[in-house]
Amino acid sequence: MKGLVLEIQRMSTEDGPGIRTTVFFKGCTLACAWCHNPESISPRPEVQWVGSRCIGCHTCVSACPKKALAAGPDGIEIDRDRCDGCGTCAHECPSTALELLGTSWEVEKLADEVEKDRAWFEQSGGGVTASGGEPALQADFTAAFLETLKKRGISTALDTCGQAGREAYEKILPHADLLLFDLKVMDPSLHKRFTARKNERILENIRFAADFMRRKGAIMWVRTPVIPDFTASDTTISAIGKFIAENLDGAVTRWDLCAFNNLCRDKYKRLGKDWVLGGHELLEKSVMERLADVAKNSGVDPGIVFWSGSTKLET
Ligand code: SF4
Ligand code: SF4
Secondary structure (H helix, E strand, C coil): CEEEEEEEEEEECCCCCCCEEEEEECCCCCCCCCCCCHHHCCCCCEEEECHHHCCCCCHHHHHCCCCCEEEECCEEEECCCCCCCCCHHHHHCCCCCEEEECEEEEHHHHHHHHHCCHHHHHHHCCEEEEECCCHHHHHHHHHHHHHHHHHCCCCEEEEECCCCCHHHHHHHHHHCCEEEEECCCCCHHHHHHHHCCCCHHHHHHHHHHHHHHHHHCCEEEEEEEECCCCCCCHHHHHHHHHHHHHHCCCCEEEEEEEECCCCCHHHHHHCCCCCCCCCCCCCCHHHHHHHHHHHHCCCCCHHHEEEECCCCCCC
16 A cells, blocks of 8 residues: 655644654645645646756756656746656756655555654654645555554644545544644635635534544644635634534644745745735734634633744834
8 A cells, every 4th residue: 555645844843742743645625725735736746847956958858758848938847738747857857956746655664754753752742743735535544654653652643624535534533643623714605715615524524523532532623724815804713713612612622823824935836836825925913813812702712722823024
């Protein structure tokens, strides 16, 4: 059994308690307008061109067996309809200007790789987080990976957007010590407009997952991305808080409001995609503080509300 992994990120402090190694799986069925990992959405390997590294030798153009590459006025152009993600161009490029996104891993080998960070986990109370993309779309692999880590005494977490079949969570959750579950917006039509999907399945799954984690005595956090022009509103935050209070009582020990960041602008450029939020600045600290107050007054235990992320520099 193999899993398609985008990236292994070490020394993460944002994906659960302590110092963590986060494995980003490839493939997601949502298409959030603000996605910070656009290279994780496709469930297939993809190639990206990093112009600043390119020396213009055009080795890649002749190496591509699908004739998917061409030298254009602004650099190497990729015909993504022709490209099958074989990786030949990335292998042949002498300056690492072409990168293949998505690597197949076997469970034991991936576990060996992340176990190299065991000392950090033990010193900090951290562990390994399966994130994405959406790891629940590779449920058999993710379940086997987390089970292997548990057998090796490593703490595990699943970070999910909730858009997967119930059976995926039935397979994975028994092997997760912590569940990080995204709630982005409650209104189904807004959810569809912002993410390309309605949220019925997500809400069904979070109720199931909360009940499962509660009975197991395990930890669950909810995370809400706070995005200008999308989710950064009193109405959205208040509605999410009401849902948590009425449906997830006793299961959720932390609700994080995660401030928008624009560091992924270049990722969209490298993939040849436009980004609707490319011109947006960071939010002001006062906005995050106000929304945190809204969250604390929404019906949840105020002690579970936190906000994080960079905000606009104040002058
Ligand atoms: S092989 Fe690499 S360095 Fe040469 S043109 Fe292609 S991307 Fe640029
Ligand atoms: S990944 Fe393969 S098919 Fe795609 S551009 Fe590179 S060489 Fe061509």
